[in-house]
Amino acid sequence: MKRPSVTSSAIPLITAMIAVAAVLLPIFLADTPWPVGARDYLQENGFGDSGAINLVSAIYLGYRAFDTLGETIVLLVAVGGTIGILTRSGAILAEGYTNPDTVAGIDSSEEEIPSFSLAREKRKSHALRTHLLEVVTAILGPIVLLFGFYVMLYGHLSPGGGFQGGVVVASGIVFLGLGNRMESSTKLTQAAVLGRIEAAAFLLLILASISGILLGKGFFGNPLSRFTAVPEGFIIMLNAIIGLKVGAGIGFMCIAILGRER
Template identity: 50%
Template sequence: MAKARAYLETGAINVVSAIYLGYRAFDTLGETIVLLIAVSGTLTMIGDGYLGSKRFATEFRRLHSPAEDPLELIAGKLGLIVLVFGAYVMAFGHLSPGGGFQGGVVVASGLLFLALGEKGFKTSRLTDPTSLQKLEAAAFLILLLAMAAGMMRPKAGGPSGNPAEYIVFLNVILGLKVGAGIGLMCVAMIGDLYR
């Protein structure tokens, strides 16, 4: 009985998604605020990189030439594949195991791979802390607006009345927010060790 209701009311086959983005969506909003505060606190504390890393990076680079390092050779290529998988986990969170948080963490590990794979000094826009910060702020703003819209219009449902659209939309935005936030923390923790 309960299963049928979860599907009918939220349009998600995955009941866990139905709970955390359907019935308890405001709880999820509060959770993303906690994540936002933790990311800001971490960034404030470690600034742009762990303070000892600059000296370590110069010594490290002298020992290992970047082009010969197997980590950089493999991680840079693997990063894009992991990003695609993260997008899949985000977008199909209502049909299969997965969702915004899980997909976001996969995206963050993809960003971490890309950051590790950048050869020496080159930085791509994907792992640039400034653009990640902007992405996270934009995703959080969209999430707030979506939640406010939900408050105005208590009945669940996307533009065409299919309630599953709402869950897919929230999953993707949530995934972007979590991926950008945790990826930002990881990139900041690597610091300038690899760049």
């Protein structure tokens, strides 16, 4: 590992680090008393206002749901940008894996093959993978998906919620995409299906956000609070929609980066 001019670049680096540390140290070590007013209000009224025991869910789907809408738009734009950049640049990463530089140790060595490696004809399209990886991810994939939906749907009662459950669902999708040992592909790893799920979830989110207007509430008002005292159904629905959207979006990006788009 050659590192030219180590000494000449070390002094500016150390100076910059000390300067940044001096600026940030008061921020990191501040001990002004934390205001408790908002905490006390949420502790008193959070459950009654939104129906969610989990106060974090009560904030980001109840009091600050508008902010969550903006957040999902950012996610949508990021997914669109990533997919746009990756597809615009011609054949996706799978080609990068099969160029001789990256897989030199895998498909050019005829005599010495690791015992876990795949059959020879699959080694082109599944470079850098082994039987071990494919078996384990194929078995774990559905379990991870199930856990993701649990985290998503119980977000109002326990730690979790739409974003967290969605990320777990996305890793389940990645597992399914990696573990196609028997070539038994599922629809969930196809980029077109994931894109459609994400778009449909965004449409549902918009519809849910204006559903309160028909009943005399504001934008993102909770329509159920006219009928029941504990309007938790709206939070569950928003959690499920956001979970589907985040799971499909991040899974879409990961599948595209894995290079399984055909």
